[in-house]
Amino acid sequence: MRTLKYALLGLINRQSMSGYDITREFNNNKLANFWHAKHSQVYPELNRLTEEGLITCELVNLTDKFEKKMYTITDAGKKEFAAWLSEDEPLAPTPKDVFRLRMYFCENMTPQELSQHLDNAVLQHEKSLAKLMHIMSDTYGNVPPEICTQAYGDYMVLEGAILREKSYLEWLHKCLDRM
Amino acid sequence: MRTLKYALLGLINRQSMSGYDITREFNNNKLANFWHAKHSQVYPELNRLTEEGLITCELVNLTDKFEKKMYTITDAGKKEFAAWLSEDEPLAPTPKDVFRLRMYFCENMTPQELSQHLDNAVLQHEKSLAKLMHIMSDTYGNVPPEICTQAYGDYMVLEGAILREKSYLEWLHKCLDRM
DNA sequence: GGAGCCATGTAACATGTTACATGATTAT
DNA sequence: ATAATCATGTAACATGTTACATGGCTCC
Numbered sequence A, B: 001m002r003t004l005k006y007a008l009l010g011l012i013n014r015q016s017m018s019g020y021d022i023t024r025e026f027n028n029n030k031l032a033n034f035w036h037a038k039h040s041q042v043y044p045e046l047n048r049l050t051e052e053g054l055i056t057c058e059l060v061n062l063t064d065k066f067e068k069k070m071y072t073i074t075d076a077g078k079k080e081f082a083a084w085l086s087e088d089e090p091l092a093p094t095p096k097d098v099f100r101l102r103m104y105f106c107e108n109m110t111p112q113e114l115s116q117h118l119d120n121a122v123l124q125h126e127k128s129l130a131k132l133m134h135i136m137s138d139t140y141g142n143v144p145p146e147i148c149t150q151a152y153g154d155y156m157v158l159e160g161a162i163l164r165e166k167s168y169l170e171w172l173h174k175c176l177d178r179m
Numbered sequence C: 001g002g003a004g005c006c007a008t009g010t011a012a013c014a015t016g017t018t019a020c021a022t023g024a025t026t027a028t
Numbered sequence D: 001a002t003a004a005t006c007a008t009g010t011a012a013c014a015t016g017t018t019a020c021a022t023g024g025c026t027c028c
Helices: A003-014 A019-028 A039-051 A075-086 A098-104 A111-140 A150-177 B003-014 B019-028 B039-051 B075-086 B098-104 B111-140 B150-177
Strands: A055-061 A067-073 B055-061 B067-073
Touching: A003 A019, A003 A039, A003 A055, A003 A067, A003 A075, A003 B098, A019 A039, A019 A067, A039 A055, A039 A067, A067 A075, A098 A111, A098 B003, A098 B150, A111 A150, A150 B098, A150 B150, B003 B019, B003 B039, B003 B055, B003 B067, B003 B075, B019 B039, B019 B067, B039 B055, B039 B067, B067 B075, B098 B111, B111 B150
Parallel strands: none
Antiparallel strands: A055 A067, B055 B067
16 A cells, blocks of 8 residues: 555655655654654655655755755645545455554563553553653644644644553553452 | 464463364454454464474364364463563554545545545444444453453453444544534 | 774675465455 | 456566674763
8 A cells, every 4th residue: 555655755845755754753743643654665765756756856955975865745746645535445354563562462470560561552552652641742832723724634643642552551450449 | 573473372262173163263253353363364373373382282073074173372382482472572563554644645636536435444343343332242241251361351352342433433523523 | 901982894684575376265 | 248257367566574794972
């Protein structure tokens, strides 16, 4: 389905970006809550999109010797991206989760081991939730931006990530309550 | 990390199984709520585990001409599986989600298009939730089995899947309420 | 001068999907 | 007979990770 392709087109559609900028978005920013890619995957894909005429590349001189490659979306790129956005795709298969896999095999654990795993997961997800909620209140003060804006996209997925973490914690606590 | 390896070892540890049986677990049964694999991935991995001495293979004749391969875990396999089970792994990166990616780019949608996407997702997740809750009440009558049993592992991940779907729906409804 | 970040790329490997291939059994 | 399911495999391809490789800039 080449989802990475559309992630890149969507980002470059927001504004011209370099491969490094895109990688940073994937690893540090809001996108990390539902998509990610390493630079080793991003750079080849940018070259491919350029060959396909969906983006163009411009060399920008930062200093005499030091350049960066800024990518801009083309009309063809905008068209393909818009077509993908409007697609009505089927429900994705449930995401893989190694922790759930371990829990599934709890018949091989003592109650002590089981609750230790659960406790550890609680700590990890509480930390992750706290971080997300901090970003939320810092950025939006919990007030949603106007719908169908760039900020609203950011807000929606952040809200979704918070609910996801809360739900994971709810599950872990239900399991712990039965111990 | 070779997670598939441990998924297979865990299943074969429960009882001797064929590659076909395992594939069926992955695609039809409770495992589908957090792990899955196609037969084209399962069969080579079974051969690899056999070579590594973690499982053994026995040909069982169903009829004169028709055989199936039943795999059984070895002591070495049990040991490796137990070691993996007790590992305390770091928080996994958030799972990729194409729907959230689309929502992230909502600045390119009209409110009509956005709410249409949300409505469609609601239908899909409601269907999925209904199915899970049906399995839950049918199998357990909502009464959790004794902890650290095979049935309890099944129950835990099913409960987790239900909470996950409920949380996804809560997010979608929050988004729709703002439209 | 060294640490950390900016910036771009490739190679080898691991994982996962789709398609190709075959053949028996069971229920209608 | 024919469709669905049981049963096992391989080949080609797509996706994603880790490691290798290079070099400049900025702050301390």
